[in-house]
Amino acid sequence: xxxxxxxxxxxxxxxxxxxxxECRSLDFQATTMFWYRQFPKKSLMLMATSNEGSKATYEQGxxxxxxxxNHASLTLSTLTVTSxxxxxxxxxxxxARGTGNINEQFFGPGTRLTVL
Amino acid sequence: xxxxxQNSGPLSVPEGAIxxxxxxxxxxxxxxxxxxxxxxxKSPELIMSIYSNGDKEDGRFTAxxxxxxxYVSLLIRDSQPSDxxxxxxxxxxxxYGQNFVFGPGTRLSVLx
Numbered sequence: 244x245x246x247x248x249x250x251x252x253x254x255x256x257x258x259x260x261x262x263x264x265e266c267r268s269l270d271f272q273a274t275t276m277f278w279y280r281q282f283p284k285k286s287l288m289l290m291a292t293s294n295e296g297s298k299a300t301y302e303q304g305x306x307x308x309x310x311x312x313n314h315a316s317l318t319l320s321t322l323t324v325t326s327x328x329x330x331x332x333x334x335x336x337x338x339a340r341g342t343g344n345i346n347e348q349f350f351g352p353g354t355r356l357t358v359l
Numbered sequence: 360x361x362x363x364x365q366n367s368g369p370l371s372v373p374e375g376a377i378x379x380x381x382x383x384x385x386x387x388x389x390x391x392x393x394x395x396x397x398x399x400x401k402s403p404e405l406i407m408s409i410y411s412n413g414d415k416e417d418g419r420f421t422a423x424x425x426x427x428x429x430y431v432s433l434l435i436r437d438s439q440p441s442d443x444x445x446x447x448x449x450x451x452x453x454x455y456g457q458n459f460v461f462g463p464g465t466r467l468s469v470l471x
Contacts, residue, residue: 286447286461286462286463286464287403287447287461289459289461334400336402336403347393347405347408348393348405348449348459349405350395350403350404350405351402352401352402353401353402
């Protein structure tokens with residue numbers, strides 16, 4: 244199956260700082276990647292859809308100026324949480340749409356962000 | 360509003376029993392359906408996909424799809440404690456399957 248990696252797996256930062264999370268498709272090219280957020284014991288919430296070479300599409304209620312997404316290549320998308328606050332502490336997960344069957348999504352291992 | 364619904368559970372079954380997980384969806388035109396397993400603190404893992412009406416079997420897992428009833432299910436035979444996880448139903452909605460919607464998940468607990 245397709246492999247998606249994320250880095251870092253865990254990050255702790257001070258309030259007000261910015262954090263960048265990388266999502267890579269390791270053995271396939273992903274024209275579309277997705278960013279999700281999951282709070283404890285809650286379901287996945289789609290934040291934005293990232294398309295290579297174009298602006299991301301954000302879901303309603305997600306601040307595009309706070310959550311900056313860049314999809315500069317077919318294997319890399321980044322999510323930057325700007326001026327992070329404790330309420331941004333969550334599990335951030337990316338996924339990539341496969342090329343064999345464009346309907347399937349493969350998830351990265353996730354990044355646990357803790358903002359102090 | 361395009362929705363995917365699941366019972367939140369927890370669903371508890373004894374080891375060796377069949378676990379049955381259900382999912383309904385709102386968009387009648389949906390064509391692609393997926394089951395993901397998510398262990399606590401981990402990201403979802405794709406375990407089954409189904410596109411046509413009927414049953415699809417893969418090892419101990421069987422996915423069942425009924426598009427007329429807008430219903431998809433997952434059966435886990437010979438349930439093991441290691442199957443204890445949250446199971447997410449996902450539906451690719453929209454005319455061109457461009458809207459991937461997850462259900463809230465059903466927590467399954469397999470008791471030894």
